[in-house]
Amino acid sequence: QLQSSSDQPNYRKYPSIVAGGLAAVLPEQFAVWSYPKAEDDADAASFNMVNAMLGRIHQSGAIASLKEESRKQVHTGLRIYKERIRRHLPQMTPFYPLGLPPSMADTMSPVAVGLRDTEKVFVAVWRLSGAAKVSLPNTFGGKVSLLYPADLGIKLKCSSRTVEIKFPRPYMAAILEVTRKNNE
16 A cells, blocks of 8 residues: 655755654655756756655656756665665654754755664655755764765765764755664
């Protein structure tokens, strides 16, 4: 069984939908649309993919018309989802490192939602139009790495207290992967 998340065509508004949806629907049943448009650049294509990667990806959009850099982001996102994320979803529960988003109309505050099980943690982080640096409390219990996208200039800095993600441009998103200490 599936629950479609939304028919919201503006990918920039999707992070709060994803956060709210994961509070109500099991990750493996949460259908999230990713539909990059032909004019989208690599940042927009990867943002679309991050929107969907902690649920059940429903891929659509103008895939055949995408620029090569955007098509590469879609291809890489789908591969990472299939190889690294999908199998964990049925055992995972959501959490909110920054709390739930205040409003879909808030375009300044970053959004972060994570899924965890005993083996892994995945965290989606979205920079909207606000500050370039997003700081999360480092309560993940393991080694944090940038899983996707790895080729758009996003930087990760970890300490025992915080995980800082620096996005070079507005409206970018990333998936972090945490390998739990008991499984390293």
